[in-house]
Amino acid sequence: MMQETDVLNTQEITFNDFKREVLNDYRIARVSRECSLLGRREVLTGKAKFGIFGDGKEIPQLAMAKAFKVGDFRSGYYRDQTFMMAIGELTAQQFFAGLYAHTDIKADPMSAGRQMGGHFATHSLHDNGNWKDLTKQYNSSSDISPTAGQMPRLLGLAQASKIYRNEKSVQNNTNFSINGNEVAWGTIGNASTSEGLFFETINAAGVLQVPMVMNVWDDEYGISVHAKHQTTKESISEILKGFQRDNEKNGYEIFVINGWDYVQLVDIYQKAAKIAREEHVPVLIHVKELTQPQGHSTSGSHERYKGKERLKWEKEHDCVTKMREWILDFELETETGDIFRFVDSEEDLLILEKEAKKEVTSAKRNAWNAYLNEIKSELSDAAEILDNTANKSKNGAFILKLKTDLLEISEPTRKDILSSTRKCLPYIKDEHFAEKIVLQNFIKSATENAYQKYSTHLTSETEFATIEVIEKKPIYSQEKNLVDARIIMRDNFDAILKKHNDVVIFGEDAGFIGDVNQGLEGLQEKYGDIRVSDTGIREATIIGQGIGLAMRGLRPIAEIQYLDYLLYALQIMSDDLATLRYRTFGKQKAPLIIRTRGHRLEGIWHAGSPMGGIINNVRGIHVLVPRNMTKAAGFYNTLLEGDDPALVIECLNGYRLKEELPTNLGDFRTPIGVIETIKQGTDITVVSYGSTLRIVEEVAKDLNQVGINIEIIDVQSLLPFDINHDCVKSLAKTNKLLIVDEDVPGGASAYLLQEIIEKQNGYQYLDSKPSTLTAKDHRTAYGTDGDYFSKPSAEDIFEKIYAIMHEENPQKFKSLY
Numbered sequence: 001m002m003q004e005t006d007v008l009n010t011q012e013i014t015f016n017d018f019k020r021e022v023l024n025d026y027r028i029a030r031v032s033r034e035c036s037l038l039g040r041r042e043v044l045t046g047k048a049k050f051g052i053f054g055d056g057k058e059i060p061q062l063a064m065a066k067a068f069k070v071g072d073f074r075s076g077y078y079r080d081q082t083f084m085m086a087i088g089e090l091t092a093q094q095f096f097a098g099l100y101a102h103t104d105i106k107a108d109p110m111s112a113g114r115q116m117g118g119h120f121a122t123h124s125l126h127d128n129g130n131w132k133d134l135t136k137q138y139n140s141s142s143d144i145s146p147t148a149g150q151m152p153r154l155l156g157l158a159q160a161s162k163i164y165r166n167e168k169s170v171q172n173n174t175n176f177s178i179n180g181n182e183v184a185w186g187t188i189g190n191a192s193t194s195e196g197l198f199f200e201t202i203n204a205a206g207v208l209q210v211p212m213v214m215n216v217w218d219d220e221y222g223i224s225v226h227a228k229h230q231t232t233k234e235s236i237s238e239i240l241k242g243f244q245r246d247n248e249k250n251g252y253e254i255f256v257i258n259g260w261d262y263v264q265l266v267d268i269y270q271k272a273a274k275i276a277r278e279e280h281v282p283v284l285i286h287v288k289e290l291t292q293p294q295g296h297s298t299s300g301s302h303e304r305y306k307g308k309e310r311l312k313w314e315k316e317h318d319c320v321t322k323m324r325e326w327i328l329d330f331e332l333e334t335e336t337g338d339i340f341r342f343v344d345s346e347e348d349l350l351i352l353e354k355e356a357k358k359e360v361t362s363a364k365r366n367a368w369n370a371y372l373n374e375i376k377s378e379l380s381d382a383a384e385i386l387d388n389t390a391n392k393s394k395n396g397a398f399i400l401k402l403k404t405d406l407l408e409i410s411e412p413t414r415k416d417i418l419s420s421t422r423k424c425l426p427y428i429k430d431e432h433f434a435e436k437i438v439l440q441n442f443i444k445s446a447t448e449n450a451y452q453k454y455s456t457h458l459t460s461e462t463e464f465a466t467i468e469v470i471e472k473k474p475i476y477s478q479e480k481n482l483v484d485a486r487i488i489m490r491d492n493f494d495a496i497l498k499k500h501n502d503v504v505i506f507g508e509d510a511g512f513i514g515d516v517n518q519g520l521e522g523l524q525e526k527y528g529d530i531r532v533s534d535t536g537i538r539e540a541t542i543i544g545q546g547i548g549l550a551m552r553g554l555r556p557i558a559e560i561q562y563l564d565y566l567l568y569a570l571q572i573m574s575d576d577l578a579t580l581r582y583r584t585f586g587k588q589k590a591p592l593i594i595r596t597r598g599h600r601l602e603g604i605w606h607a608g609s610p611m612g613g614i615i616n617n618v619r620g621i622h623v624l625v626p627r628n629m630t631k632a633a634g635f636y637n638t639l640l641e642g643d644d645p646a647l648v649i650e651c652l653n654g655y656r657l658k659e660e661l662p663t664n665l666g667d668f669r670t671p672i673g674v675i676e677t678i679k680q681g682t683d684i685t686v687v688s689y690g691s692t693l694r695i696v697e698e699v700a701k702d703l704n705q706v707g708i709n710i711e712i713i714d715v716q717s718l719l720p721f722d723i724n725h726d727c728v729k730s731l732a733k734t735n736k737l738l739i740v741d742e743d744v745p746g747g748a749s750a751y752l753l754q755e756i757i758e759k760q761n762g763y764q765y766l767d768s769k770p771s772t773l774t775a776k777d778h779r780t781a782y783g784t785d786g787d788y789f790s791k792p793s794a795e796d797i798f799e800k801i802y803a804i805m806h807e808e809n810p811q812k813f814k815s816l817y
Ligand SMILES: Cc1ncc(C[n+]2csc(CCOP(=O)(O)OP(=O)(O)O)c2C)c(N)n1
Pocket: 079, 145, 146, 147, 188, 189, 190, 191, 192, 193, 217, 219, 221, 222, 223, 296
């Protein structure tokens, strides 16, 4: 039997634990608040460029952190510093290092100074590019600035748990999941829920029934714009009520809570986590009555647009103030009449608050010193070199001025250092002395250092870099086995699904019917509806799904039904997928493969080949344009050996053409960044890709008839393009260049021209003007004639090449017109 005294002791211990936790939470909130207050000052005094902080949102984040477990993922936005601090993934010093853009990944683990402060991340990868054990750490996918841009990826992060729990083939991937118990936590501001991406994600997560907890931090504003202009009924939970699950239908669990109510928040977050984690049901938590004590960001002041009443209300409802009041008022009386309190008097809290302030002040100082020390040492080297150069130069007075101006800058940057030293070079261009070489070397090495800091990790630089994957040619059996090309796709995907347990393929019509062109025919039946699945019509979140799944160790192949509709997904590819590795300094990756089909068909929205638009937007993603299905299948095989994201565009009019079926399906590999010369020739180099290649090949025969022997190069890979610089070797032979594609004028053809003429120095070999032949500026009109008069035809190509030859030798090639 338990004695009465034991009960008391137990209670006492329990209460002490509780008290410790509450006071620790309050301390974190205070530290976070002090960071926001001091952070704003750092921006306003010019030490940092821009500040956007988490003040006014502290308390719900403490509750979220308590419910957040190792293995879980966050996909959130710039208000979440308190959460990151509460899970132990952000210190005050790191917070300031990010604000100052300290380029050392150890100082600013969020992005090595590449992102604005307030964009949070954890490290999923070791330095060598291998995955860490994500089930043993707290995970935050790296934030992006476009509002609601964090939503699509959240869907995939949540869906990964569902796949790991239900799909046997991946249950050995223990670095990523323990029985699918991980919850993906989204955070978003109230105003950003107006974005389509939010609604698309909400709907898709409800359909998929994934363990996602969506948190809306509602402060009634989006910068200066009030909720009445943002949200119907001014309430996101009100309008999403129809998503509430009931006894008959799946849906969401929806909670509404005030953001200053610590006790309720802790309770609700525990409930929400349990529902999502155990039942795999998505949850919406609408956290209302939050505030912005310092306004939206350092770019303006909220007194301009909030009335006195609102400002007063915000002061009273500041969640940290409210928690403080609660701590002071708290009294628990036991049955025996004992009274428990968190603090004896306000004095205790004042001490805690003072300590928090002191901690942040010194963290700020340390971060600034660490940041500045690196620059200072570079600065003193530069000053010394300028001094020595001045001593030797007849323009010494000008150079000394550069030096003194540099030393007078109160917060010097690398830009100042390089700018001063580079400005010195013209002063000494005609002089020769040893110090000049020292200066030149200083500039070279500073530039190389800057490259490492600001320009690396665009694509994988690890041993898994796709560009390093070795080519393997298709092997054919002795008897020629010609098949419809879509069979090659299908059988290769079959081989892929068999070989790679972690591959999942999904898209509109990709599951049950095996895609609109039957490239996945029968594979859902064979591998189950988790590995080959249908999705709703929602391109942006199909990509987001892929990004999230890839970030949790799966190898998704996300299908966008037609290239024309990729534009719906292009924003998320550009802002999120393409920048992920870069913006985390190589600490996160999403090797997502995007499969689509396009180029030549007929119709304004059924013929697009907007390659220039795409390649200009997705640097960081490989863009591959195979001319046939064997090449395409080989690309998928290559990509699965590497760890870069890629877009593969199959030729829509190629599925029914005959190709020979290789025997090494799933194994042969098309190399990335390598062109293929598909016809040798001597007179002109014609560079093309995708569906126009076949027309060029046809035309080559007609040109032969008139004595013109063209060399045809298949680009195959637009990003990266021709890493071995093979095109220029062809130009050295033919001295003439024509680029043919079906993009708009100045689209991908202009890019190819720049690569070949400028980067590969092709201009040196040219005897005539380098040319492009593209589609018209407008989109492709419908029907055979629409196509003929919109896109380059066989006759257009023939005449263009003939005209180039005519210009060179009018006698031999008489004018056609
Ligand atoms: C796509 C996009 N549009 C506009 C912006 C500029 N912007 C940044 S934050 C913001 C307001 C967001 O308000 P809300 O979602 O309520 O978040 P809060 O800052 O209030 O927490 C806007 C318009 C942006 N970053 N991205």
